[in-house]
Amino acid sequence: MSGFAVCRGSVGSIKALWEGRILKNQEEVQRPKPQDQDGLNRFEHVVVLDLSRNAINVIPREIGEMRRLRELLLSYNQLKDIPEELGRCENLERLELAMNGNLSDLPSELSQLKKLCYLDLSMNRFLSLPECVVGLAGLQWLDMGGNHLQGLPADIHRMGNLHTLWLQRNELKELPENLSLLQSLETLVLSNNRLRDIPAQMEGMANLRFVNFRDNPLTLDVVLFNKTQQEEGEDEDREMFGREFMHMYIQEARRRDMMSST
Numbered sequence: 001m002s003g004f005a006v007c008r009g010s011v012g013s014i015k016a017l018w019e020g021r022i023l024k025n026q027e028e029v030q031r032p033k034p035q036d037q038d039g040l041n042r043f044e045h046v047v048v049l050d051l052s053r054n055a056i057n058v059i060p061r062e063i064g065e066m067r068r069l070r071e072l073l074l075s076y077n078q079l080k081d082i083p084e085e086l087g088r089c090e091n092l093e094r095l096e097l098a099m100n101g102n103l104s105d106l107p108s109e110l111s112q113l114k115k116l117c118y119l120d121l122s123m124n125r126f127l128s129l130p131e132c133v134v135g136l137a138g139l140q141w142l143d144m145g146g147n148h149l150q151g152l153p154a155d156i157h158r159m160g161n162l163h164t165l166w167l168q169r170n171e172l173k174e175l176p177e178n179l180s181l182l183q184s185l186e187t188l189v190l191s192n193n194r195l196r197d198i199p200a201q202m203e204g205m206a207n208l209r210f211v212n213f214r215d216n217p218l219t220l221d222v223v224l225f226n227k228t229q230q231e232e233g234e235d236e237d238r239e240m241f242g243r244e245f246m247h248m249y250i251q252e253a254r255r256r257d258m259m260s261s262t
Helices: 010-023 027-030 061-065 086-090 108-112 175-181 200-204 226-229 243-261
Strands: 004-007 048-050 071-075 094-096 119-120 141-143 164-168 187-189 209-214
Touching: 061 086, 086 108, 175 200, 200 243, 209 243
Parallel strands: 004 048, 048 071, 071 094, 094 119, 119 141, 141 164, 164 187, 187 209
Antiparallel strands: none
């Protein structure tokens, strides 16, 4: 396990973790250090750092020295800002920043995280999807649930590798047509928003396996009746606002448009 370390800690150990290790000048970080008696690797060799559920309000800028870091878990803290130096953690694959009360923006430098594939920004104060997130071409899993998103970027199609997108409990009123260009998308959760309609283009999202439009003020009243599920005693509610509902809604909207035009 040479070169691999996992750090977890409570509030007390965090202070020692940040101040005793990260907050060293660059010259000391670059100088070889002997292993301690426990056989732990040097701190810059850490690949997983779990500091979730503490009271952290600042990430030191020296975080950029942790070039081997693959996972950084900082959910349920008190962060307001993310340092631009985090964008230098070139091997970062997973970043969790859920439930950090006043977090509402990310530095543009995070678009440099080419290996980042998992990002959790749920339960914060984001009003829009940060541009640096849209620029993360390698991102596969994104959770923006529980924010205050009022719209999605028109160029969301740039996130071509995204397969899971959580957008529940936001303030979305409409969806961009380019959302349908996310052909890798398999899971899309849109419950508890302010959507009035479903774009017809979404009918062509062949890879979409799970979608949820529950608790939106949709214009059309479409009821999905699945006799097979009832007969088998399965949960009829499972697809009530899911993929089959989406297709039926789009077909009904198209039918009404044709009737109004004749």
